[in-house]
Amino acid sequence: MTWTMRGLRKMSLMLFAAAMAANACAGQPVDVRLTITAEAAGPRIEPDVYGQFAEHLGAGIYGGLWVGPDSDIPNTRGWRNDVVGALRRIKVPVVRWPGGCFADDYYWRDGIGDPDQRPVRLNRWWGGVSENNRVGTHEFMDLVEQLGSDVFVSGNMGSMTPRDMSHWLEYMTAEGKSTLTDERRRNGRDKPWKVKYFGLGNEMWGCGGNMRPEYQADLHNQYATFLSGSVLRVASGDGTQNDHLIEILMERSRKHMDALTLHQYTIPGGWESKGQATGFDAERWAKTLDAAMSIEQRIKAISAIMDKHDPDKRIALYIDEWGAWHDPEPGTNPGFLYQQNTLRDALLAALSFNAFHRHTDRVKMTSIAQMVNVLQAMVLTDGSRMLLTPTYHVFDLYQPFMGATPLKTAIQTPKWRQGGVELPAVDITAARAADGTVHLALVNLDPARPARVATNLKTSKPVQGKILTAAAMDAHNTFEQPRELVPATYTAQAGESGLALELPPKSVVVVEVPAP
DSSP: OOOOHHHHHHHHHHHHHHHHHHHTTSOOOEEEEEEEEEEEOSSOOOGGGGEEEOOSSTTSSBTTTBOOTTOSSOEETTEEHHHHHHHHHTTOOEEEESOSGGGGGOOGGGGSSOGGGSOOEEOTTTTTOEEOOOSOHHHHHHHHHHHTOEEEEEEOTTTSOHHHHHHHHHHHHOOSOOHHHHHHHHTTOOSOOOOOEEEEOSOTTTTTTOOOHHHHHHHHHHHHHTOOSSOEEEEEEESSOOHHHHHHHHHHSGGGOSEEEEEEEEOTTOSSOOOOSSSOOHHHHHHHHHHHHTHHHHHHHHHHHHHHHOTTOOSEEEEEEEEEOOOOOTTSOGGGOOOOOBHHHHHHHHHHHHHHHTTTTTEEEEEEEOSBSSSSOSEEEETTEEEEOHHHHHHHHTGGGTTOEEEEEEEEOOEEEETTEEEESEEEEEEEOTTSOEEEEEEEOOSSOOEEEEEOOOOSSOEEEEEEOOSSTTOBOOSSSTTSSOOEEEEEOEETTEEEEEEOSSEEEEEEEOOO
8 A cells, every 4th residue: 555645644534624614513612721931740651651562362363464575465575565654654663572362372492494494383362373483482583683673572471490490580681601592593584683672471360370369479470580681571460450469469479570560442332342443433433542541540540559668659550451352343253353443433542642641650551452453453454454543643643742841731621521521622641842842732522512721821923733633433444445544634723711622523633833
């Protein structure tokens, strides 16, 4: 899929004009007041907050990212050029691999050596399909090097020994001469790789072994003892609203970890009936965004427990699985978790980032689930075709926040109601880049009413940015119309009292205000 910048700009303007025309008949604008100070609200927004997750699940790896070096689809050593190029454009900072639940049954030696001699295993968690281990350690490390990303390896603490885990890390990162480093060199890699994060287990309360918190803490300490080098040791944390688990890990394992994790998906319909990714109504729109915003309450609750045991905030909170989980698309293998991606998912991502920015004292890394073809993906593929989802475009819009310093803000916004749900009409985040530029991201959650946001920011020039919006709540891209929903150029003017921004209903707007 190719396009010229002029063609893309023209398409964006057409889509924006159509959305604005459709919104012209919407309700009267709500008035919002936003005050932004020069005071930092916390430490910088770590770039790794925009991380990704790639699991051996459905077409997340095979077909989506990997097609093999002999494929007719253009590739570099087996990795699709179009997908890798798209991910490079959003500067993916870190990739978590190989799972997820897949990691809880993964033995690293299955994925090294001659690809034709690698064992075939059953993927017991996702569809029961055969896993030929064609993509293993060397191949994954090649991918992250092509992306320019850091590495987050999810280690198997459920069914692999501490010795095996230690050997895997040595194989990947050791410089000296040993049987393992010689083996790595024979397999084609002389220099060691850098592994930034190493996860000790995944969802130990579930697919990682159904463990009691007390047993997990003891096991974590045992495994962590045998991990050497500068790798950051990540404890498998909460995914079931279990405060007791966090208490036990912080009490018994804090000396043996650098971070613990939170898994929280947005599932407004519940596990048994999650709801379709498209074709939903305003009530399901509201329930979804309400569920998405609840992640902030979980961050606060976990942070409060961590603060009791770690007042210096040495230990970070990594939200290494988050995003929307809808019903699989009709006609697809339900074990492959393939779903469409709409404007609603774009707002969900933006609201999540805004929440992460408000907790930079603890939230240092996240990874959305997942990168390609699985759950709330950046990219969908169909054979040789590829499309970028609305969620991809939000990651793109939020790039200026990587490494920026969040600013203290005060917002006065009315509520909007749908059924039994009440939410703020507008949610925002603000940050200052190293050059003094202020970046604003604003989300109008209301699907029916525009918002007029008055700010205290002074500027003599029009402010430029991007907007993502559409007339339909479930607007999305298809392989037949891959640019149905893409960002458009946005301009705002400063009045006598400060910068004012007009937000259409159901929109994400990101603007840049130059330094005074």
